[in-house]
Amino acid sequence: MFSINKPDPPTVGCYPGLGMNLRYHNYHHEGEIYPTAIHYNSVGAESDMLLVREAAMMIVMNQLTDKPDWHVKVFDELIAEKWIQEGLALPVDPLYDEIVQHRNPGWRGGPVYGPDRLKHILDRGCLEYCIKELRVKAKFFEKTGLIPALDANATVIKSDTFIDNTLHERLLRAFAKLKEEQKDNPDWHPRTNDMVQNLVHPSLYPLVYGRSRVFRDEVVGVEDAVDKWSGKGEVIPKKPADVPSGYDNRYHINYAVNGSDSHKHFWSDAYQWLPSNVKLMDDGSVKLTSYINNLHPKHSDIYETVEKLIERALPAWDHSVSFVRDWDIVSAGRTKARFPRPENPDDENEANWTPKIDEWTPDDAGEVEYEDVIRDEDGDLIYDTRKKAAWEEFREPVQPEAPEFKAWDYGVKPGESLRERFKDLQVIVKMASIELTPDMPAFPAGGWHVEGQMNEHIVGTALYYLDSENVKPSYLQFRMQTDYYQEDWNVGQDAFGWMERVYGTHLRGGDCLQRYGKIETKQGRLLAFPNVFHHRVSPVELDDVSRPGHRRFIALWLVDPRTRVINTGNVPPQQKSWWVESAFGGMDEESAKNVPNAVAKLVSGGEREHAGLKAAAESGNPLPEELVNMVQTEADEATMPMSLEEAKEHRLKLMNERTSYQRDAEQSWSGIQYSFCEH
Known part of the structure; x- marks a missing residue:
């Protein structure tokens, strides 16, 4: 067994990027690692190559679990037989295209390529296997309310019943309240043509190295965040390009952490999303112990609602987010393919072909x-x-028959839930709404991505689709990386044509990527999945183009529980408008006369008009010239909390940085290719 080279554990008050190397990764605790798929070769973040047939079985099972009362009907033999016949009648090409990625090997606009299409995919044996597996999942659903929807080496969890009507209504009211607050000045996400409205987004007022104020201790709470702590703390130093000399663009780190090497852009030396701290209470509830970035603490009702949502997300993360302990994957779900590896996949084996x-x-x-x-x-x-x-x-390939069914033991093992292992967690919150109109009837598909950059240490996602009005069905697609090192296959030189057909990939120059399928993002659905999945959202389009529509959702991102990062407990609220309102909110024009005009001009800059400060700036008490100079020298804009204008400038820079990172990541994912030519 390999051993993990463990670093020294962090000291109290030190975090990656604050008192510690930005690229620190805590794999000290018993050799445990929460994997992510930001870079290739990360242990625990790779899928087996799946037969086209097995991927199709996952897709069919996911579709069947969208049927009303599927968990009851699957035990009815007549209905089960009907579902088998429906599966046998599925058109081959759409199913094949959902699984197999045809790529352009050379230039844009040139021909795409891929293995020759299969003429059929599923047979009766495959679908009988699906029925047996669905019966196991139905019992699991009855027990937990969760469905392992797409699962082989990792799991996507879905549920349409896990968020009850009471919490759903509370979330609707929260969105309505925040939208009303923005009615005169909506925060449209940049580069979305005013179609995505941010209600809470971590890219606004993030941690900014060289600008944000921080405390080493986590002293900032929720109720006291603005009044007690806003504007205080020491400015966090600007981070150098923290890459050892002798390495150009790549930073070599332990294989276990995230691949054999990683591009420097996979970390940010300038920005970091700020998570909130969440205490896991003994009664099964959760409590936010630091504020949610960009959600004013005055919204105590919304804070309580988000706490309830995090509480409900925990079991979904328990059943989807796995970790590695001494190179073994610890998971509540499936961790390997259903089909065994073929014994003799060589093209010269005539049993692999028909006729x-x-x-x-x-x-x-x-x-x-x-x-x-x-x-x-x-x-x-x-x-x-x-x-x-x-x-x-x-000839056509003979596809492996479905194996003998063996029920997977779904469920969290004793002592392995997040509640049992940790006293508190860190969670990043996003609340957004896609707003469509007859003039702007479609929001385009997104690109393949994983969440965050490496210094944010995101290991899991929970998405709740709150409200869909007048939009067509939309989907979230999933894929995983596979291991390019496939030397243990027993095939002769260039004798892997059969494998290419049944696995749906090129084994000489094909991407090491395995598609798992897609899940509909319908209203009321909770999705949870680990950050080992690349995922991509399909277009969101109006159903009736003569009237507006929307899709509203909330995202929760779980930070690696083993690697605590700088958070809102360390960083006081940076919003200048919050600080101004706290300090001068009750000031009328009469009392404003007591405020020195130099101070009023300084604190009101870059913010929406404040009547009291405006009056003070125009007619407040003047200061002696030497004091004016002192104020201007010691208390310039850089020492004040951040204006909205400055925050938006940082957001654009953050987005540009992540665009560059995403380009490097995509090149990394697609640049690693199978190479069977030396067999």
Whole structure:
């Protein structure tokens, strides 16, 4: 067994980027690692290569679990037989295209390529296996309210019942309240053509190295965050490009952490999203012990509602977010493929093909012209290598049959839940609404991505789709990386054509990426998945283009519980408007006369008009010139909390940085390719 080279554990008051190396990763505790898929080769973040057939079975099972009362009907033999027949009747091409990625190997606009299509995918044995597995999942759903929707080496959890009507209504009221607060000045996310409204977003007022004020101790709470702590703390130093000398763009780290090497852009030396601290209470509830970035603490009702949502997300994370302990994956869900590895996948194994060459004649080729290949000049058949060449053009792969069904033991093992292992967690919150109109009827599909950059240490996502009005069905697609090192397959030189067909990939130059399928993002649905999945949202489009529509959702991102990062307990609220309101909110024009005009001008800059401060700036008490100079020298804009204008400038820079990072990550994911040519 490999051993993990463990670093020294962090000291109190030290965090990655504050008193510690920005690229610190805590794998000290018993050799435990929460994997992410930001970079390739990360232990615990890779999928087996899945047969096209197995991926199709996952897709079919996910579709069946969208049927009303599926968990009851699956035990009815007549209904189960009907579902089997529906599965057998599924069109092959749409199913195949959902699984197999055809790529352009050279230039944009050029032809795409991929393995030859399968003429069929599912048979009765596959669908009978699906029914048996769904019966196991139905019992699990009855017990937990959760469905392992797409699961092989990792799991996507879904549930349409886990968030009750009371919490759903509270979330609707929270969104309505925040939208009303923004009615005169909505925060449209940049580069979305005013279609995505941010109600709470971590990219606004993030941690900014060289600008944000911090405390080493986590002293900032919720109720006291603005009045007691806003504007206080020491400015966090600007981070240098923390890359050892001798390395160009890549930073080599322990294989276990996140791959054999990582591009420097995978970390940010400038910004970090700020999580909130969440205490896990003994009564099963949760309590936010630091404020949610960009959600004013005055909204105590919304804070309580978010706490309830986090409380409900915990079991979903328990059943989807796995970790590695001494190189073994600890998971409540499936961790390996259903189908065993084929014993003899070599192309020379005639059992892998149909028809058998001895049973095949030129007449079987139908309209395909093989006469010039397999007949001599006298018209006699030539049963030699030329016949074999013709047969190889005609033959179809025999796909492995569904294995004997063995029920997976779903469920969290004793002592392994988040509540049992940790006293508190860190969670990042986002609340947003996609707003469509007849003039802007469609929001485009997103790109493949994982959440955050490496210094944010995000290991899990929970998404709750709160409200969908007049929009077509939309989906979230999932894929995982696979291991490019496939040396233990027993195939001869270039004899992997059968494998390419049944696995749906190119094994000489194909991407090491395995698609798992897609899940509909319907109203009332909770999704939870680990950050080992790349995911991509499909377009969101109006159903009736003559009237507006929307899709509203809340995202919760779980930070690695083993690696505590700088959080809102360390960083007081940076919003200048909050600080101004706290300090001068009750000041009328009469009392404003007592405020020195130099101070009023300084604190009101860059914010919306404040009547009291405006009056003070115009007619407040003047200061002696030397005091004015002192104020301007010691208390310039850089020492004040951040204006909205400045925060938006940082948001654009953060987005630009992440665009560059995402480009590097995509090149990393697609640049690693299978290479079977040396077998």
